[in-house]
Amino acid sequence: MTTIERVGSQTGQEDQIAVTIVDTDVHPVPVSGQVLKDYAPAEWVDKIWPTGNAANPVSYFYDTPDSYKTSSVRMDSMPPKGGFAGSDPDFAAKQLLLDAGVSIATLEPMCDAQLPQAEHVLKSTYNDWLADVWLDKYNAHGRWRGSISVSAQTPEQAAREVERWAGHPYMAQVLMTPQTRGIPFGNPHFDPLYDAASRNGFPVATHLMGQTPFELIPLYPVGNPAHWHDFFASWPLLYVSHLMSLVFDGAFDRHPELRVVFVEGGFTWAMPVMSRMDRIWEARRADLPQVRRRPSEYVREHVRFTTQPLEDADTVEFREYLEMMDLGDNLMFSTDYPHWSYDAPAYAINRFPADQRERIMRGNATALYGLPSTVKALPGERLDPR
Amino acid sequence: MSAPVSPISPIIDTNVQPHFRYNAEIRRYLTDAHKLRAIPDVEQQWYQAPGGDYRQDLYGEHYPGSDPETVSRHLFDEMGINFAILNPLTRGNIADYLLNSRICAAVNDWQLDRWLEPDATNRYRGTIRVNPEDPKGAVAEIERLAGHPKFVQVGVPMQSREPYGKPMFEPIWEAAAAHGLPVAVHINGGNGVDYPPTFAGHAHTYPGYAAFMPLNYFVHLATLIIEGVFGRHPALKFVFADGGYDILTPLMWRLDTFWLSMRDQTPWVDRYPSEYLPGHVRFCSSALDGPLEDGAGGAAGKMQRWMDFTSKSDLLMYGSGYPHWSTSEPDLTAAGLGDEQRDKVLWRNASELYGLVPTGLAAKETLK
DSSP, rough: OOOOOSSSTOOOOOEEEEOOOEEEEEEEEEEHHHHHHHHHHHHHHHHHHHTTTOOOOOOSSSSOHHHHHHHTTTTGGSOSSOOOOOHHHHHHHHIIIISSOSSEEEEEEOHHHHHHHHHHHHHHHHHHHHIIIIIIITTTTOOEEEEEOTTOHHHHHHHHHHHHHHTTTEEEEEEEEEEHHHHHHSSSSHHHHHHHHHHHTTTTTEEETTTGGGGSSSOOOTTEEEEEEHHHHHTTTHHHHHHHHHHTTTTTHHOTTOEEEEEESTTTHHHHHHHHHHHHHHGGGGGOOTTOHHHHHHHHHEEEEEEEEEOOOOOHHHHHHHHTTOOTTTTOOOTTTBBTOOOOOHHHHSSSSSHHIIIIIHHHHHHTOOSSSEOOOOOOOOSOOO | OOOOOSSSHHHHHEEEEESSSSSSGGGGGOOOHHTTSSOOOOSOOOTTOOTTSSSSGSSSSSTTOHHHHHHIIIIISSSSOEEEOOOOOOOOOOOHHHHHHHHHHHHHHHIIIITTTTTEEEEEEEEOOOOOTTHHHHHHHHHHHHTTTEEEEEEEEEEOOOTTTTTGGGHHHHHHHHHTTOEEEEEOSSOOOOOBBBBBBOOOOHHHHHHGGGHHHHHHHHHHHTTTTTHHTTTEEEEEEOOOGGHHHHHHHHHHHHTTTTTTOTTTOSSOOOGGGGHHHHEETTOOOSSOSSSSOOOOOOOOHHHHHGGGGGGGGGGOOTTTTTTHHHOOOOOOOOOHHHHHHIIIIIHHHHTOTTTTOOOOHTTT
């Protein structure tokens, strides 16, 4: 089906190395639109991709620097054998696992569709493709983990999709868009999905769907900025909105096993938002009978944040802030490979307080996703534990 | 033991909402052409706090905050405040923008008539309320009243259907800056045509609304910087009157992080976005900001350090929010601050911004 050769997965290299770095945000794409279509129900192919522009529609809104040339990816991540960045699992393994030293990576494909049924079918198709290509054919090393993409518009079908992948050895979490068309995450609309995810031990991750057309961009309450720069800096407020809804609308009480992962939306805002929620909870408890504990306690128990893009503040000041925030159990390292604002592990480690590094780089993710302590080494990968 | 120059710290309260005594009072300040129009009540209808937006003990025959003598007793006698900046609400972005402009003008005339001109104590200052959806009308209203010494700022709603960095608003900011008037942004809705108040849609609880709504200021702030408004108007100052400075550091870091990468698109942003803050941005304090001593990130003694991130103590001005349910006393706002931070927050920053000299202090002390 593809022409990409495997690198080293057949060499009999069986050495185990310690898991030291877990990357919780990596973006694979199908090598071609045709490949993806091969996994779709035949009757849907022409409906989902009427223009044939299947795999990588141009990101034409809120463009990142030199977007026409870069498509928002690292230019050095274009596979030498052809295809778009993130389409060659073995080249990704070379850059991310071998060269950057990531032990295990969680894959989060990005896709969206306007109509509810189309979104459901599209995401289901992506799941079949991801499971077959990245989690099976190219996963002899066992170091890729997958996300079960689901439609936020169809929670009952999303729940069935979660059940469909229950027990899969490498599916690690559910992935849902935060662009929920005006329905905050704490709304009972999502209860069937949260039930299914909780029942099967899957965290629910959410990630900005960057290829989304304007109509699905959240409407900013005071209007939308003109540029990616101010759009993206304000964007964490979408996660703040969802988090406040999860807490104030009682979702964590309805779903005590639910774990939510906010991906690529910042995390230093958690400190003020936790205080803010605690303060209004203390002042207005009569208005929140469904919220039985202090809001910040729900956050510590139920919520995880991925770290990329790390804010480029002064390193010492940044570490001091993280010490004060004291959320070392809730942060998970991520690179966003192969996207342009990639954070290298070697850069990131130094940004965290010494006593939080191990948890952020490895421990929190292995605990959340039930990951092993060792993985198979790739050919040429150094064997000394870091 | 020598007595300090000023035994009690001066206090400037930068955020007080005076109200009409009763809903129909505004009609006395409207012309015949508008006297019979439908005008929203004083209290907002959507997202009102259960039990009322204002302090329960202040409801009586008239709305809380509507009697100057009572307000003076509370603020000046009981809370020890020297000056109070009045920032009345104007009932939201109602659909008829020309009517809204007349409501703003009526509110301004009422401020003069009921609060500013009869004020023998000279402790109240006012806000020229304007309607940003009528830019020409807003500029005209600023020109009409900017010369009055008791008006010290221009007031606009937090609610908007375009962020304030967009070009249609720039003539308003230009007029305010030309008169040396800061622009205060305050939540002023619940009766108008507004977008849902959170990025994820409508909140399902009042606390979900009230905890999030102030944070929307950041979109205005980010666009004012990135669209180059502050760069083009060096004298322009914005006051975000609902607090929200708690989230300033994380979001400004994020804006700074991508500044270099984005210069091709917005080359007029010629410095780190956070570098615009000291010259252009101030906040009024609120009851929801800052770490809790026993809560998230708020171990005792951390308040001083927390305020130093992004130099927040240079940006923050005490605002009681009186007569809102969340009215905060000066002592509560200053709790945990160092002496210098306390001075800046309780009066010095406001003194510099508004040119107000608290009683008992020489001008040179105020301005040092």
